[in-house]
Amino acid sequence: MIPLRDSVRPKSIPFVNYALILLNIFVFYKEVTLPPNQLELLIDRFGLVPQVITSLSWENITAVDFKLLSTLITSLFLHGSLLHIAGNMLYLWVFGDNVEDRMGHLRYLIFYLTVGLIGNLTHIYFNPHSLVPTIGASGAVAGVMGAYFLAFPRAKVLALVPIFFFVTITQVNALFFLFLWFFLQLINGLTSFGLGDQAQMVAWWAHIGGFTAGALGYLIFRRKKNS
DSSP states (O other): OEEEEESOOOSSOOHHHHHHHHHHHHHHHHHHTSOHHHHHHHHHHHSBOHHHHHTSOTTSOOHHHHHHHTHHHHGGGOOSSHHHHHHHHHHHHHHHHHHHHHHOHHHHHHHHHHHHHHHHHHHHHHOTTOOSOBOOSHHHHHHHHHHHHHHOTTOEEEEEEEETTEEEEEEEEHHHHHHHHHHHHHHHHHHTTTSOGGGGGSOHHHHHHHHHHHHHHHHHHSOGGGO
């Protein structure tokens, strides 16, 4: 299922969510204008490589180590293809505005970066020896979806639903939509064990960790007047 819009309208302008979407699009535009060798260097520098992080010497953290640790955040703003960024930004567009409305602008920004970080750490935990660079906003977007799951249990989502060779548009309960999404990520994450780096081309555990962190984080970051 592909979400098109939800039934909840935000009470304030979600300018942080808009800014995050525009920043991701701008970075992707810069990516596609680079020659292949420079793009590869960009991903190597700002993408997240689990084995690089797990091999750091935590007893004597250096400036170089901090530079490598920054990839836990910078990797959230890189994407590998038009389909990759389009999917992430669509989900962020549909679910992010209302989560920002519930948290407030600054809290939402901190929340977004935090759940993205936790999603990446979860991916590293389950794939500590992977040499595949991880890029994409998926962990952070999954966190937004986790927060939405708790914040708007009665919401409806207008979704594009493929049925065999046909595609239909229908309205589904947000709880069902998000639970099904999370369940599919969990199944894919569990079945990816032992399949090597090729199975980690999609960071399933970043999605799982981000969604879980988002649901728990909502209880912390929501504004009290909305609790």
